[in-house]
Structure formats: structure tokens, C-alpha cells
Amino acid sequence: MPVVTNIDDLREMARKRVARAIFEYVDCGAYTECTLRANRAEIEAIGLRQRVGIDVDRRSTKTTLLGREVAMPVALAPVGLLGLNWANGEILAARAAHNFGIPFTLSTMSICSIEDVAEGTGKPFWFQLYVMRDRGFAASLIERAKAAKCSALVLTLDLQIQGQRHRDLKNGLAVPPKLTLASALDIMTKPGWAFNVMTSKRKSFGNLEGRIPDAKSLTTLSQWIAGQFDPTLSWKDVEWVKNLWGGPLVLKGILDVEDAKIAAQSGADAIVVSNHGGRQLDGAMSSIRALPEIAAAVGDKIDVWFDGGIRSGQSLLKALALGAKAAMIGRAYVYGLGAMGEPGVRQALEVMQKELDVTMALTGLRDVRDASPAILRVS
Ligand SMILES: Cc1cc2nc3c(=O)[nH]c(=O)nc-3n(C[C@H](O)[C@H](O)[C@H](O)COP(=O)(O)O)c2cc1C
Secondary structure, three states, X not given: OOOOOOHHHHHHHHHHHOOHHHHHHHHOOOOOOHHXXXXXHHHHOOEEOOOOOOOOXXXXXXXXXXXXXXXXXXXXXXXXXXXXXXXXXXXXXXXXXXXXXXXXXXXXXXXXXXXXXXXXXOXXXXXXXXXXXXXXXXXXXXXXXXXXXXXXXXXXXXXXXXXXXXXXXXXXXXXXXXXXXXXXXHHHOOHHHHHHHHXXXXXXXXXXXXXXXXXXXXXXXXXXXXXXXXXXXXHHXXXXXXXXXXOOEEEXXXXXXXXXHHHHOOOOOEEEXXXXXXXXXXXXXXHHHHHHHHXXXXXXXXXXXXXXXXXXXXXXXXXXXXXXXXXEEOHHHHHHHHHHOHHHHHHHHHHHHHHHHHHHHHOXXXXXXXXXXXXXXXX
16 A cells, blocks of 8 residues: 555545546546646645744644534535445545544535435535526425535535536546446456446436436436536525525635625625636636635625635645635545545545644644735745
């Protein structure tokens, strides 16, 4: 077993273990991937101030998210198809998050259903909603999340229509996975993944069971998805969702300050500054570049969270310094899941917390809640 010291180690392990079509679904972005690259590169380009002569004993990474104490200002982002990275991946990631002391968000496009995860963990988790054309179905998902005692609803706003990811088309990504000559050759080198995932009970969209009219005729995931999302989704619908849900509401996918101002008036509890991990509008600015202006404009009215490009505790701390109260992480934990299942997610979180803690110490910070631009080097 290789020594894992950072998130890229987990990525490399996942790349070797997981079927290529699934690994690339996770790893890639939309079109030229310029936004995907900018997300990571532009956080990493921000400098930190090295400070000395400050007592940095007894540090704390704890904070609160939606009124609950968490071990660090991080939540696991909603990610589709976790259960194709590792059988029951949604349940395993939810457990790892719970045991670590942070929230897990279940995607609408998960393999395990809302009910599977509620039963498999026995603990509260968050549910992410995509509003579908069929509003009755969207309403039923909200009701199911309530019945499962989900403790927050994350409404994703930046996928009214799907951006193209070239690799998914080239790989013929299908759900449930299909055996083609190319995939068979690939899977022959990944017997551990094949046995684990192909023999598991669930291989399709758990929340949509009975909704996919003719699964056999589907050639690619994108084909099916393209017809499902509601391109008419508007701020009026946000109100509709809020009223139906009646609990803590998070709006995900805000990248523009004008939208952030509307969101701040919507009665939601938090927004996530996000470009969907570079998977939607290629050419959108990196989320770290969008963050400071949004935090300055609405940070006193609504909790501002962040995601996109975080692969280390250093990057996490920079986002906090630029005004985010917390961050969601996507690929960083999915690589852990693909590499080793539940222990891999745990390891991803441990790596990130350790990096966060050491970076706090070396920038003279004892309490993560005090992160501010003062720890950044502006040159
Ligand atoms: C493989 C994959 C699937 C995703 N699926 C969803 C989803 O179903 N719903 C959603 O709101 N966001 C989804 N996202 C976006 C993430 O929630 C998050 O915004 C993004 O991963 C953050 O960027 P990062 O991966 O660089 O941390 C997905 C991201 C990835 C990588």
C-alpha cells in the first residue's frame, strides 16, 4: 500500500483502481477545462504570510455550520455516481463524514437512494436537489428528504442545462455501466473495482428508480440527463422550494455578485460560491476569484461558503481568508473513496485537516474562525 501524504496520492490510487469512464467522469471538466484548471491554479497562486513570534499552541479548526458544531469548516459536496466509485459509496462517504464530524451532502444523482443512506447511516445528512421538469417529482424528492430527516437542503442553481464533458461522450459513460470492448479491456486491469461495483446491488440512479422510462435504450448519461433538468428554473422556484422544504436551505452555484445579492434576499441560510467544479460554464471565472467581491457584498446578510479547486488544507485556508465561512470539497474526497472506500474518505479529511492546522500555525493563526486577508501576502 503506497504511503499517502496528500490528496494527489489518493487521486493516483483512484486512477489505477477505478474504471476509466468513472474516474474521468470525476476528474474532468467541461469543454476545454480552462475553468477547471483556473479553480485550482488560482488558489494555489495566492501567497500566505509566514509569521513568527506568535504563540500558536492550542489551535482549533472547529466552527459551526448551520448552527451545528463541526470539526473543521468543510462539508462533503454533492457528487453524482459515488456508488460507482465504490459499492455503496454514498453510505461510506456519509459515515466517514459523520465520524469525522462534518456534514455529507447526498446528490440527487446518487446511486444509493435517500432512503438507503438514511438506513445505512442512521445519522442526519444533507440532500442536494436538482429541480426537474416534472415538478411533482421535485416535490416528492423534497418530501423524501424530509421523511429521511435530512438536516439541510442544498439547491443547485448552476445546472439548468448541462455543460458538455468531452470525456463522458468519448468513454460512452452509461449508467448502469455498460460492457463494451474498450471498457472490458480497461476493466480487465481493474478486477478489484469490477468485482466490488459490478456485484453490488445498486448500479443506477437510486433516487430516480421507476423514473427512467427505458433504461436499455440509453446510450450515454449525458443523453438522459439533458432532457431531465428544468431550464426554466428561476428565483420564483427558489421560493417554492423554500416553502415546501421549510428547513435550512443552501443555494449552490452562485458566481456573480448580482445573483449573490438576490440570493441574500431569498431567505436562504447560505450560498455556495461555485462553478460546479469547472464542469459547467467553461470560461467562467475561477470560484476563488469570484469569492472576495461576493463576500464583501453579502457576507453580512447570508453565510458565504465556497467550493472549487480545493485539494489541500492550504487552499482551504486561503478561501476562508478571502471571506468564506466554510468550503465544500468534491473531487478531494471522491479520490479517497475511489482509492480505498470509507478509509480513503477518512484519510482525505485527515490530510486536509492536518494541512489546515499546520498552515494555521505557520501563518500565526490559532482559531480557524479568525482567518482573514491578514494571513495573505498581497504582492
Ligand atoms: C464527479 C462530480 C459529480 C458532481 N455531481 C454534482 C451533483 O450531482 N450535484 C451538484 O450540485 N454538484 C455536483 N458536483 C459539483 C460539486 O458539488 C462541487 O461543486 C465541485 O466538485 C467542487 O469542486 P472540486 O471538485 O474542485 O472540489 C459534482 C462534481 C463532481 C466532481
